[in-house]
Amino acid sequence: MTLHRAPGSIDAALARIAGQLEGGWAGVGRAVGKSESMARAWGHPGRREQIPMDDAIALDLAFQAAGGIGAPIFETYALQLDLACINRFADRAALGVHLASVIKESAEAESAMLSAILPDAGPAETRRALRELDEALVAMGTARALLNNMKSDATDSPQIPP
Known part of the structure; x- marks a missing residue:
């Protein structure tokens, strides 16, 4: 089943990273030394789990190392901060x-x-x-x-x- 993630959400940023990393969500978990299920929980809009800041930074760097352009989590955080301000x-x-x-x-x-x-x-x-x-x-x-x-x-x- 495909999850609908709001644009500009951390969930969507994590899905973008999962799409870039080899192994998808398992690759997200490996990049930060966590299980695939924990990585999926961070990226599931209905779950309460939140990605820790050091893991967010590591995933943005892993995204870039895998050829991705930008920093999805940082960009999302910056957008959310701008909107809140x-x-x-x-x-x-x-x-x-x-x-x-x-x-x-x-x-x-x-x-x-x-x-x-x-x-x-x-x-x-x-x-x-x-x-x-x-x-x-x-x-x-x-x-x-x-x-x-x-x-x-x-x-x-x-x-x-x-």
């Missing part, structure tokens, strides 16, 4: 992009409020100050929501109450 820090990046809007709207609100308190200010300056203040509050509300939803700190500290 993107996922973990996406909220921070979004907040960073939004920060320019917060700064702009806050500065415009401050400027309009200063104009509204000048001796010659009238109702138009007050309306402008209120409009700019509302825009700043909307920008800050969005920033607050982004901060509350930051995935990277979800386990580090409690959320800020609304």
Whole structure:
């Protein structure tokens, strides 16, 4: 029976190595001094066994020694790390992009409020100050929501109450 291994998984990387090494899964086991059944367990998506780091390095090297191009386990690990970083820090990046809007709207609100308190200010300056203040509050509300939803700190500290 053919196992379906997710692309970008360690299981798929191990299957790629098994396909390159002489003897397949038995060759994977021999390359690291383990049994074929242990090698198959590492490469089976439904099993709990995990390949130790030193064996992963040895298998990437064995893959290259057998004429393979690249380092399947390392490449998979690097891809998974990149995806995890993107996922973990996406909220921070979004907040960073939004920060320019917060700064702009806050500065415009401050400027309009200063104009509204000048001796010659009238109702138009007050309306402008209120409009700019509302825009700043909307920008800050969005920033607050982004901060509350930051995935990277979800386990580090409690959320800020609304």
